[in-house]
Amino acid sequence: MKLSSPMEIWEYLPGTNCEECGEKTCLAFASLLKERQKKLEECKPLFEPEYAEKSKKLAELLAPEVREVEIGVGARASKIGGEDIMYRHELTFFNRTALAYDVWDTMEEEELRERVRKITNWRKFYVGESLRLDAIAIRSVSGDAKAFAGCVKHVAEETDLPLVLCSFDAKVMEEGLNEVSDRNPLIYAADETNWKEILEIVTRYNVPVTLFSPDLDMLNSLASTFSSAGVEDIVLDPGTYPTGEGLADTFSRFVRLRRAGIVDENKSVAYPLMSVPMTAWMVHGDEDALDASYWETILATIGTVKYADMMILHSIEPHSLIPERTLIANIYTDPRRPVSVDPGLREVGTPTEQSPLFLTSNFALTYYTVESDLSSNKVDSYLVVVDTDGLGVEAAVAGGQLTAETIKDALESYEVENKVKHKTIVLPGLAARLSGETEDATGWNVLVGPRDSGRIPGWMDDNWPPKTVS
Numbered sequence: 001m002k003l004s005s006p007m008e009i010w011e012y013l014p015g016t017n018c019e020e021c022g023e024k025t026c027l028a029f030a031s032l033l034k035e036r037q038k039k040l041e042e043c044k045p046l047f048e049p050e051y052a053e054k055s056k057k058l059a060e061l062l063a064p065e066v067r068e069v070e071i072g073v074g075a076r077a078s079k080i081g082g083e084d085i086m087y088r089h090e091l092t093f094f095n096r097t098a099l100a101y102d103v104w105d106t107m108e109e110e111e112l113r114e115r116v117r118k119i120t121n122w123r124k125f126y127v128g129e130s131l132r133l134d135a136i137a138i139r140s141v142s143g144d145a146k147a148f149a150g151c152v153k154h155v156a157e158e159t160d161l162p163l164v165l166c167s168f169d170a171k172v173m174e175e176g177l178n179e180v181s182d183r184n185p186l187i188y189a190a191d192e193t194n195w196k197e198i199l200e201i202v203t204r205y206n207v208p209v210t211l212f213s214p215d216l217d218m219l220n221s222l223a224s225t226f227s228s229a230g231v232e233d234i235v236l237d238p239g240t241y242p243t244g245e246g247l248a249d250t251f252s253r254f255v256r257l258r259r260a261g262i263v264d265e266n267k268s269v270a271y272p273l274m275s276v277p278m279t280a281w282m283v284h285g286d287e288d289a290l291d292a293s294y295w296e297t298i299l300a301t302i303g304t305v306k307y308a309d310m311m312i313l314h315s316i317e318p319h320s321l322i323p324e325r326t327l328i329a330n331i332y333t334d335p336r337r338p339v340s341v342d343p344g345l346r347e348v349g350t351p352t353e354q355s356p357l358f359l360t361s362n363f364a365l366t367y368y369t370v371e372s373d374l375s376s377n378k379v380d381s382y383l384v385v386v387d388t389d390g391l392g393v394e395a396a397v398a399g400g401q402l403t404a405e406t407i408k409d410a411l412e413s414y415e416v417e418n419k420v421k422h423k424t425i426v427l428p429g430l431a432a433r434l435s436g437e438t439e440d441a442t443g444w445n446v447l448v449g450p451r452d453s454g455r456i457p458g459w460m461d462d463n464w465p466p467k468t469v470s
């Protein structure tokens with residue numbers, strides 16, 4: 001994006017504050033455009049003839065530095081690329097790295113369907129979010145076009161995930177593509193040997209394509225050729241080599257490509273990048289699956305950090321999936337906004353009017369840790385979640401977001417007195433220094449709980465019910 005402030009965007013808008021976009025002012029709309037929370041098309045007046053030049057120019061200026069490519073269709077379609085920055089703290093990353101797990105055309109049908117279901121249905125709850133996987137990569141191992149097409153058909157019947165079709169043989173690719181041409185699959189891949197045939201196929205079917213070459217000049221040349229032919233949904237794979245110098249060079253190629261796309265504004269390589277960590281299996285082999293999956297995950301973490309927009313992986317064991325997907329969840333949060341939950345009064349289990357009343361902050365990680373410690377230990381209770389601007393307890397006490405006054409406001413606005421008959425609140429140990437002020441400000445009896453919510457059950461044995469209940 002070439003515009004760095006809402007004011008710069010605003011200059012291209014009609015400026016009539018007509019509210020057709022749902023915002024009260026054009027400036028508010030400009031601000032949301034910058035955050036990609038609104039689309040340009042939502043300002044209908046901008047597309048009237050008198051603003052034709054401005055709308056065209058604004059669309060160009062708002063386009064991300066790295067092209068955004070969509071793979072798949074429907075609710076689980078995946079957008080990759082679309083980034084504007086090299087480093088997360090400069091703004092935020094917008095489209096997280098998509099994870100595609102492989103199946104292959106020599107698998108028995110039942111085994112194939114079972115693996116596809118596992119990939120499709122995998123979920124992991126993490127800080128208020130249900131983490132899922134993004135795509136299935138179907139590899140031609142047999143080299144047989146009919147076998148590949150059959151495999152693609154079976155996979156498509158089992159999943160609504162986006163598909164990546166993997167073969168360097170254009171005939172095999174076309175046979176597979178015929179089965180799912182309406183699913184907008186990603187073609188993997190065209191290289192210096194097959195590019196003419198693959199270009200003809202992707203042009204005819206209008207599907208996104210991966211271009212492969214570890215030689216960056218060749219990759220640049222392939223991208224220019226495809227782009228000149230009208231193909232813009234391009235993904236670049238500069239090769240993933242799993243060990244030694246090859247690994248160092250892999251890292252270097254990813255950084256150079258992303259730098260060329262964003263810093264040098266070299267449009268011919270400003271496309272999403274593909275990494276293939278499953279190359280670790282070529283070195284470590286099936287006979288040492290634990291070692292192979294370990295190194296595959298190491299490669300995936302490198303790809304996540306620098307700058308893979310999509311990855312093809314093999315291991316679907318929990319020891320691989322959990323770190324791979326969790327790291328992505330952490331990297332692709334917005335660094336400008338702490339991950340938070342809504343403040344309020346929560347019930348844990350089935351509390352009664354004599355149940356303990358705990359308090360915590362609305363930093364998501366803190367909230368889910370406390371809530372999980374209470375519920376997993378079957379501590380029926382109420383939990384007051386104070387709005388601390390998404391900060392954890394200790395930082396919020398230091399920063400003034402968690403004070404006796406904010407606690408008093410929370411108790412009153414969530415009408416806690418209507419829920420419990422006692423007047424005792426348990427502050428987190430990290431907020432111990434607020435206990436006296438809180439008693440004075442609220443009139444509630446304050447107990448100081450443990451610093452670690454995992455110790456609440458033991459703390460309860462000694463402290464609940466309180467010895468003096470007001």
Ligand code: SF4
Pocket residue numbers: 013014015016017018019020021022023024025026027029030042043044045046
């Ligand atoms: S629709 Fe366009 S002109 Fe109207 S307020 Fe929104 S941004 Fe401004």
